[in-house]
Amino acid sequence: MKVLYILLIIIFSSSSNVWSASEAIQINERIKILEQKIQNTKELEGEIESLKNRLEKFEKKSSNTETQDLNGQFPSYNRTRQPQTFPGAPVTDLGPQDIQNQFPSYNRTPQSQSFERSTATGFSRYFNPAISANGLLLGTYRSEDNANPSAATKTGFKVQEVELQATANVDNYLRANLVTAFEDTSTFEIEEFYVDAVLTRDFSVRLGKSYNNFGKHNFLHQHQFPFIDAPLVNLKIFGDEALNESGIGINYLLPLPWYSELIFNVLEGDNEVLLNGTSNNQFGYLLHAKNLWELSEDTTVEASGSFLFGKNGAGTENNSSFAAGGSLTLKWIPSQKARYQQVEWQTEYIHSERETGVNAGLAAIPNPDEQRAGIYSYLKYQFAQNWWAQGRFDYYGFEKALGEKDQYRLSGLVGFVPSEFSAVRVQYNYLDDKLARDEHQVLLQLNFTMGSHPAHNY
Amino acid sequence: MTKKIKTIFLMAVSVLCFFYSAPAFAALRVVTTTEDLAALTKEIGGNEVQVETLIRGYQDAHFIAAKPSYMFRLNRADLLIYQGMELEVGWLPLLIQGARNPDVMVGKLGHLNASSVIEPIEIPQILDRSMGDIHPFGNPHYLLDPANGIHVARLIADRLAQLVPDKKDFFQKGLENFTERLNAKILEWGQRMEFLKGLKVTAYHRSWSYLFRRFGIQYAALIEVVPGIPPTPKHLVRVVDAMKTENTKLIIQANYFESKSAKFLATKTGSQILSLPVSVGGVDEVKTYIELFDYIVAHLERKLK
Numbered sequence: 001m002k003v004l005y006i007l008l009i010i011i012f013s014s015s016s017n018v019w020s021a022s023e024a025i026q027i028n029e030r031i032k033i034l035e036q037k038i039q040n041t042k043e044l045e046g047e048i049e050s051l052k053n054r055l056e057k058f059e060k061k062s063s064n065t066e067t068q069d070l071n072g073q074f075p076s077y078n079r080t081r082q083p084q085t086f087p088g089a090p091v092t093d094l095g096p097q098d099i100q101n102q103f104p105s106y107n108r109t110p111q112s113q114s115f116e117r118s119t120a121t122g123f124s125r126y127f128n129p130a131i132s133a134n135g136l137l138l139g140t141y142r143s144e145d146n147a148n149p150s151a152a153t154k155t156g157f158k159v160q161e162v163e164l165q166a167t168a169n170v171d172n173y174l175r176a177n178l179v180t181a182f183e184d185t186s187t188f189e190i191e192e193f194y195v196d197a198v199l200t201r202d203f204s205v206r207l208g209k210s211y212n213n214f215g216k217h218n219f220l221h222q223h224q225f226p227f228i229d230a231p232l233v234n235l236k237i238f239g240d241e242a243l244n245e246s247g248i249g250i251n252y253l254l255p256l257p258w259y260s261e262l263i264f265n266v267l268e269g270d271n272e273v274l275l276n277g278t279s280n281n282q283f284g285y286l287l288h289a290k291n292l293w294e295l296s297e298d299t300t301v302e303a304s305g306s307f308l309f310g311k312n313g314a315g316t317e318n319n320s321s322f323a324a325g326g327s328l329t330l331k332w333i334p335s336q337k338a339r340y341q342q343v344e345w346q347t348e349y350i351h352s353e354r355e356t357g358v359n360a361g362l363a364a365i366p367n368p369d370e371q372r373a374g375i376y377s378y379l380k381y382q383f384a385q386n387w388w389a390q391g392r393f394d395y396y397g398f399e400k401a402l403g404e405k406d407q408y409r410l411s412g413l414v415g416f417v418p419s420e421f422s423a424v425r426v427q428y429n430y431l432d433d434k435l436a437r438d439e440h441q442v443l444l445q446l447n448f449t450m451g452s453h454p455a456h457n458y
Numbered sequence: 459m460t461k462k463i464k465t466i467f468l469m470a471v472s473v474l475c476f477f478y479s480a481p482a483f484a485a486l487r488v489v490t491t492t493e494d495l496a497a498l499t500k501e502i503g504g505n506e507v508q509v510e511t512l513i514r515g516y517q518d519a520h521f522i523a524a525k526p527s528y529m530f531r532l533n534r535a536d537l538l539i540y541q542g543m544e545l546e547v548g549w550l551p552l553l554i555q556g557a558r559n560p561d562v563m564v565g566k567l568g569h570l571n572a573s574s575v576i577e578p579i580e581i582p583q584i585l586d587r588s589m590g591d592i593h594p595f596g597n598p599h600y601l602l603d604p605a606n607g608i609h610v611a612r613l614i615a616d617r618l619a620q621l622v623p624d625k626k627d628f629f630q631k632g633l634e635n636f637t638e639r640l641n642a643k644i645l646e647w648g649q650r651m652e653f654l655k656g657l658k659v660t661a662y663h664r665s666w667s668y669l670f671r672r673f674g675i676q677y678a679a680l681i682e683v684v685p686g687i688p689p690t691p692k693h694l695v696r697v698v699d700a701m702k703t704e705n706t707k708l709i710i711q712a713n714y715f716e717s718k719s720a721k722f723l724a725t726k727t728g729s730q731i732l733s734l735p736v737s738v739g740g741v742d743e744v745k746t747y748i749e750l751f752d753y754i755v756a757h758l759e760r761k762l763k
Contacts, residue, residue, distance in 0.1 A: 259527050
C-alpha cells in the first residue's frame with residue numbers, strides 16, 4: 001500500500017511538473033508574442049509619425065504650387081492612406097524601409113463595407129450582375145421623300161436603340177447573360193437571355209435565346225455593327241430582327257493545331273423569313289464552323305461557313321428552308337502600335353432557299369421556290385488613335401424572290417472614337433435599288449455605353 | 459469504295475487523336491498574360507514547366523484584341539497566371555470564357571491572379587468614367603518594382619508546387635536562387651539610382667509609379683489627358699508650363715506609345731526623351747526580369763549622369 005502511495009505521489013508530482021513546464025513554455029511564448037507586438041506597434045507608430053511629417057511637407061508644397069494639378073491628374077489618387085502591414089505577404093525585400101511602408105491599406109474599412117450592402121436587405125452587393133446600358137442616337141438625311149411611314153430610313157432624328165445588359169455567373173456551373181432592348185423608345189424586346197456552361201474541356205453548351213452564329217454579321221448587336229446599318233443581304237435573308245432564336249447549342253473546340261470551332265444549334269424556328277413553320281415540332285438546325293489562323297503576330301485570317309435548315313409556313317404545307325453562307329476576314333493589328341493602327345477586311349456571302357409549296361385552291365400548282373443571295377465586303381482602317389475610315393460594297397440579287405429587284409449600295413464612314421465607351425460616326429450611302437431614282441443617305445450616329453460593358457469579341 | 463472511305467475515316471481519326479493527345483506528353487503547361495510573368499515562371503519552373511505568354515513585352519497590355527488564337531493557347535493550359543488589377547479586363551474574361559478549359563476558370567487551382575500578393579498604390583478615391591480608363595483596384599504596373607517580383611515569384615512557386623507536388627523542392631530551389639540574385643540586384647540598382655532621388659520627370663502614362671517610388675523619382679506632369687485619353691493641344695501647352703515651372707528635363711514613356719507628343723514637349727522645353735520597355739521582351743536585349751531593370755537603370759544613368 002505504501003509503495004502504491006509513493007508511486008502515486010511520484011506520478012502526480014511528475015505530471016504536475018510536466019504541466020508546469022508546459023505552462024511556462026506557453027507563458028514564455030505569449031510574452032514573446034506580446035513583446036513582438038509592442039515592438040511592431042512602436043515601429044508602426046514611428047512610421048505613422050514619419051509619414052505624417054512627409055504628408056505635412058507635401059501638403060505645404062502642394063499649396064505653394066498649382067502646376068501639379070493638371071486636370072486633376074494627381075489629386076484623384078488616394079496616396080495619403082496610412083500604411084498597414086499586409087498580412088501574409090512575404091517580405092524579403094532589401095529595399096529602403098520607407099519604400100516598403102508606403103503601401104496603402106489593403107483591407108476594406110467598415111465604412112466602405114457599409115456602402116457595399118443593400119440598405120433594404122442587408123445583403124452584399126458584390127454578387128449583383130455587371131450592368132450596362134448602351135444608347136444609339138441617330139440622325140438621318142434621305143434624298144427620297146418621307147412619304148412612306150414604314151420605310152426604315154427616314155429624314156429625321158430618333159433614338160435608334162437602347163440596350164440594357166446584365167451578366168453574371170449564376171453558380172459554379174452557369175454563366176448568364178441578359179440583353180433587353182428598346183427600339184425607337186417604344187418596342188421592348190428581350191434580345192438575348194441565355195446561360196453558358198463548360199461541360200468538359202473543349203465542350204460548352206448554351207441554352208436560351210441569342211443571336212445565332214450564322215456567318216460574321218448575324219450575331220452582332222446593333223451597337224457592334226461595323227457600319228451604322230446592317231448589310232442588305234442579311235436584311236433580305238433573315239429580316240430586320242436577324243436570326244435570333246431560342247434553343248440549345250453545343251460548342252466544340254476541335255483538337256487541331258489552330259483555332260477551329262464547331263457549333264451545332266437546335267433552334268425553336270421562329271425566324272420571320274426562313275423558319276416560320278406552323279407546327280410546334282418544326283425546329284431549325286444550324287451548323288457553324290469557324291477557323292482562325294495566325295499568319296503572323298500581327299495578321300490573322302478567319303474563314304467560317306454556316307448552314308441552316310428548317311421549315312417555313314409558306315403555302316398550305318410546311319416546306320423546307322435552308323441558308324448557307326461563308327465569310328473571310330483578314331485583320332492586321334501591328335503589335336506595337338495597336339492603339340493607333342488597324343486594318344480589317346471582311347467579305348460574306350449568303351444564299352437561301354425557301355420552298356413555297358402549293359396554295360390552297362390552286363390544285364397542285366407549285367409556287368416557284370424563293371431563292372435569295374447577296375454579298376457584302378468592307379474595309380475598315382484605323383488611321384489614328386481615335387479615328388477610323390471605312391468603306392463597304394453591298395449587293396443583293398444574285399438570286400432574288402419573285403417581284404424583288406436587285407440592289408447595290410456603296411457606303412463610306414468616318415468614325416471618331418474618343419474612348420472605348422463612345423463613338424460618333426457619320427456614314428454616307430449611295431443606294432441603287434432599281435427604282436425610279438437612286439438614293440443618297442447620310443447617317444449620323446452617337447454610340448455610347450454606361451456601366452461595366454464587357455469587351456467585344458475579336 | 460467503302461474500304462476507301464473507311465481508310466480515310468481512320469486516318470482522320472488518327473490525326474485528330476494525335477493532336478488531341480500530343481500536349482499530354484509535355485510538362486506543366488503555363489500560360490501567362492504578360493512576358494514578365496512568363497519570365498518569373500521560367501526562373502522558378504525551369505524545364506519542369508512549359509511557359510507561353512499571350513502578349514509580348516512590346517505590346518500595350520491595356521489594348522489587346524481577344525484573338526481566338528489566344529483562346530486556343532489557353533485551352534491547352536494547366537495554369538493561367540495574369541497580372542490582375544483589371545490590367546487585362548478588356549480581353550482576358552473573353553479568353554477564359556472562349557477557352558472552354560475548366561482548369562483555368564475563376565476559383566480553380568489553374569487560375570492565378572498575381573496581384574493577390576501586391577499592395578496596390580494609386581487606388582482612385584473617386585471611381586468615375588470621366589476620369590478615364592482608371593483601375594479601381596490601383597495601379598496594375600506593379601512588376602516595375604523589383605521587390606514585387608519577389609512576392610509574385612513566391613506566389614508562383616507555391617502554386618507550381620501545389621500543381622506538381624513532386625517538384626516542390628525543385629521549385630523552392632529555383633525561387634531561392636532567383637530571390638538571392640534579385641535581392642542583390644535590388645541593392646545594386648538602389649545604389650546606382652541614388653543620384654536620381656527627388657528628380658521630377660514627365661511621363662506619358664502612370665506606368666512608372668512603382669519604379670519611381672523605389673528610386674524616389676516623382677512625376678512632374680503626365681502627357682495623356684487622363685488614363686487612356688490621348689493629349690489635346692491645350693493639354694500639351696499646360697504640360698509645357700508645368701515642365702518649365704518644375705524645371706524638368708526628362709520625358710519617360712513606354713516604347714509602345716506614340717512619340718509625337720513627347721517630341722513636341724522636348725522641343726518646347728529642351729528636354730530629353732527616354733523611350734523604355736515596361737516589360738521583359740519590350741526590346742530584344744531584355745530576356746529576363748533582371749535584365750529588364752538592368753536595361754532601365756543603365757539607360758537612366760546614360761541619360762542623366
